[in-house]
Amino acid sequence: MKINTSSSSPLINGVPGNTRHDSSPAQAGGGAKNRADVDLSPAARQLAALNDDSADVRAERVQQIRDALASGELKIDAGRIADSLLASVRDLLK
Numbered sequence: 063m064k065i066n067t068s069s070s071s072p073l074i075n076g077v078p079g080n081t082r083h084d085s086s087p088a089q090a091g092g093g094a095k096n097r098a099d100v101d102l103s104p105a106a107r108q109l110a111a112l113n114d115d116s117a118d119v120r121a122e123r124v125q126q127i128r129d130a131l132a133s134g135e136l137k138i139d140a141g142r143i144a145d146s147l148l149a150s151v152r153d154l155l156k
Contacts, residue, residue, distance in 0.1 A: 102110070130136035 127136065
């Protein structure tokens with residue numbers, strides 16, 4: 063079997079066809095209407111709200127932990143952390 067590297071129809075993702083160029087249908091139209099309006103479902107809006115990272119970080123608590131680390135007041139129990147990690151792995155493997 064001979065492999066021809068100068069094929070006239072190269073494979074794209076394993077499927078024969080033409081190579082893609084950077085001109086999409088939106089770009090081919092001339093350009094004034096490149097923006098698409100999208101209506102999100104209520105579920106999609108709720109997921110987008112959950113993805114808001116600002117609600118996850120309590121800046122005051124983070125600063126307290128930083129200060130405790132810097133002053134040496136925060137003691138880290140490596141054994142307790144290791145036990146918790148092992149328990150998490152055991153739960154995932156069940």
